[in-house]
Amino acid sequence: MITIAAVLKGARQRLADSDTAALDAELLLCHVLGKSRSYLFSWPEQEIDELVEAQFEHLLARRVGGEPVAYLLGRREFYGHEFLVSRDTLIPRPDTELLVDVVLEKLPAEQPLRIADLGTGSGAIAISLGLARPAWQLLAVDYIVAVLDLVERNVGRLHVGNVRPLQSSWYSRLDGVFDAIVSNPPYIRADDVHLKRGDVRFEPRSALVSGADGLDDIRLIIHGAPARLRAGGLLALEHGYDQGAAVRELLQGAGFQSVQTRHDYGGNERVTFGFYGASDAQR
Ligand SMILES: C[S@@+](CC[C@H](N)C(=O)[O-])C[C@H]1O[C@@H](n2cnc3c(N)ncnc32)[C@H](O)[C@@H]1O
Incomplete structure (x- = not known):
């Protein structure tokens, strides 16, 4: 039998290449024990049985091989809620919370607005x-059936009554007009070296890659938006750190006004938005 403290120490050493070695080891051990992190700190001398140790070893070996912790645990926190995640789509990132903040800030809270999230993932x-x-x-729109199943499960476990999943390739199966369209689409260049590093090696290309300059899907979404937005409607997009100028130009060229870009936690241009062809009074 081995103690919690000894298991964690050994795991930290094996995860030395990870920037988050201690946290990774703790989260994996919490998962197999079914306990919180405070339990690990409160009972470091507690012995764990061989079955739990074997389960932990299995997950640890996968983590040492580079698999993202979120895929190993099957969940990830985003905007204060715990989401189920799967290998069918992207693991939600903290920077994407900025996109949620922009939409909450720009639209009236109490009106019965109709909003589409294109490429919804989890x-x-x-x-x-x-x-x-x-x-x-x-x-909540995505074109991959397995992704829509994941959305259904997250809708159910978070008890949200106003989100409907829809299978559609961008606008192809959408009806009517929307007050806002929001999207974190694939935006990585096909030859980007980052695709060979870190967590993204394990995420599907369908969630990441968008043509030679990374902008193919953003172009499709912007060009299709005028037919799907009411006058004054909001389009808000996440994009790559070096794509802000290109996205502003695309939005302005498609008739969007008051186009602005916001920076992420790392100080990079990350979210750009605009309002479709309307005066301030119509917004
Ligand atoms: C970068 S991920 C974003 C996932 C999620 N919105 C998030 O922020 O964590 C992009 C998503 O777009 C979806 N997607 C890619 N091409 C699509 C298309 N043509 N139509 C609809 N969804 C698409 C992918 O399946 C993936 O779930």
Whole structure:
């Protein structure tokens, strides 16, 4: 039998290449023990049985091989909520919370707005908006069936009543017009060296890559938006750290006004938004 403290010490050493070695080891051990991190700190001399040790060893070996902790645990926190995640789509990132903040800031809270989240993945954006604004109706759109199943499960476990999953390739199966369209689409260049590093090695290319300059899907979303937005409607997009100028130009060229870019926690241009062809009075 081995103690919690000894297991964690050995795991930290084996995870020395990870920037988050101690946290990774603790989260994996909490998962197999079914306990909180405070339990690990309160009972370091507690012995764990061989079955739990074997389960931990299995997860640790995968983590040492580079698999993201979120995939090993099957969950990730986003905007204060715990989302189920799967290998069918992206693990939600902290920087994407900025996109949620922009939409909450720019739209009236109490009106029954109709909003589409294109490329919804785990549903993190649509569900966070739906939980924050019960008066809004959210459509959570993705083109991969397995991803829509994941959204259904997150809608159920987070008890959100105003988010509806829809299978569609961007606008192809959408009906009517929307007050806002929000999207964190794939935006990485096909030859980007980052695709060979860290967590993204394990995430699907369908969630990451978008043509030679990374902008193919952003172009499709911007060009399709005028037919799907009411006058004055908001389009808000996440994009790569070096794509802000290109996205502003695309939005202005498509008739969007008051186009602005916000910076992420690392100080990089990350979210750009604009309002479709309307005066201030119509917004
Ligand atoms: C970068 S991930 C974003 C996931 C999630 N919104 C988030 O922020 O964590 C992009 C998502 O777009 C979806 N996607 C890619 N191409 C699509 C298309 N043509 N139509 C709809 N969704 C698409 C992918 O399946 C993936 O779930």
